[in-house]
Amino acid sequence: MALFRRRGQRDGGGKVDWLVVGLGNPGSEYARTRHNVGFEVAALAAERWGLGKAKKRYAGLYADGRAGPGGPRVGVLLPQTFMNDVGRSAGPARGALGVPLERIVVAHDEIDLPFGEVQVRRGGGLAGHNGLKSLKRELGGDDFHRVRVGVGRPESTDPDVVAKYVLGRFREPDDEVRAAVERAADELDRLIAGSA
Numbered sequence: 001m002a003l004f005r006r007r008g009q010r011d012g013g014g015k016v017d018w019l020v021v022g023l024g025n026p027g028s029e030y031a032r033t034r035h036n037v038g039f040e041v042a043a044l045a046a047e048r049w050g051l052g053k054a055k056k057r058y059a060g061l062y063a064d065g066r067a068g069p070g071g072p073r074v075g076v077l078l079p080q081t082f083m084n085d086v087g088r089s090a091g092p093a094r095g096a097l098g099v100p101l102e103r104i105v106v107a108h109d110e111i112d113l114p115f116g117e118v119q120v121r122r123g124g125g126l127a128g129h130n131g132l133k134s135l136k137r138e139l140g141g142d143d144f145h146r147v148r149v150g151v152g153r154p155e156s157t158d159p160d161v162v163a164k165y166v167l168g169r170f171r172e173p174d175d176e177v178r179a180a181v182e183r184a185a186d187e188l189d190r191l192i193a194g195s196a
Contacts, residue, residue, distance in 0.1 A: 016064050017072035018192050019099040020045060021090045023108040023131045025167075026080040034109050034151040035166040037177075038131075039078050041107035041147060041184040046076040048185065054078070058093035067192045074192060075099075083131045087138025094139060104144040105188060106135060111162065113150025115172055116180040120147050120187045145191060149184045 022042025023035075030036050046054075046063055049071070054061035064075040075097055079089030094104065102122065108131060113119060123143045126132040136142040154165040170177045 015073070015098045016075040017099075017103060018067070018074045019090075019094060019097060019104045020074060020076045020188065020192075021086070021093075021104065021106045021135070022076070022078050023083060023086055023106060024078065025083050030167070032169050032177075033167055034111075034170060035083060037109045037149045037151060037181065037184075038107040038147075040181045041149060041188060042076050042078060044181055044185040045107075045188050048189065049074065051076060056080075058096065059089040060093070062093065067189065071193055083134075085134055086131045087134035087136075090135055091138030101139060101141050101143050102145070104139065105147060105191060106132070106144055107147040107149065107184060107188060108132065109151045109166060110148035111151055111153045111166065113148060113152075115150050115152040116176060116183075117150035118147065118180065118184045118187055119150075120145065120191055122146070147184050147188050147191070149180055 020042050022038040024030065024039035025035060049065060049067050051063040051065040054063040058077060059081055060077045060079040062075060062077050064073065067074040075093070077090060077093050079086040081089050108129065122145045124146070126136060126142065135144070151166065154161050
């Protein structure tokens with residue numbers, strides 16, 4: 001996954017209107033796993049918007065700029081903590097950038113949705129997702145937007161089986177995974193562009 005390739009001019013510094021947080025685990029061993037689909041969605045959105053090369057900030061990889069020509073200023077953060085601690089990256093980013101909770105969008109995997117289904121919502125339950133729990137704790141609430149990407153559910157509810165499933169690579173064809181990521185990036189763009 002190419003992170004944040006430059007495709008246009010970046011704006012100068014300053015605070016952002018929106019903060020996008022893509023959830024995943026750092027390291028090549030987690031690349032292309034179900035749990036890392038949030039990374040892929042956020043990185044694709046950053047590429048489409050032509051954001052600059054990501055820099056190491058806020059315990060993550062961070063880039064900012066405009067969400068399209070004349071669009072709102074957006075920051076995209078891929079926390080480089082592990083999933084259970086993503087709030088340690090997103091919390092300081094929110095504080096430094098001065099982003100209200102309702103202007104944070106989190107892209108993440110969702111086992112309660114069938115593979116490939118994408119839903120956008122604001123607030124709601126955490127459904128046992130440790131990344132969302134960490135965000136709620138460190139952001140001071142759960143009233144942020146979510147772009148939920150369905151990865152399907154294993155047949156067991158055993159926590160060890162579920163963990164192994166989300167940390168496993170997709171079994172679905174690559175083109176179907178890519179299509180789901182693209183749909184999620186479309187929804188993310190629609191949410192942010194619609195706020196201008």
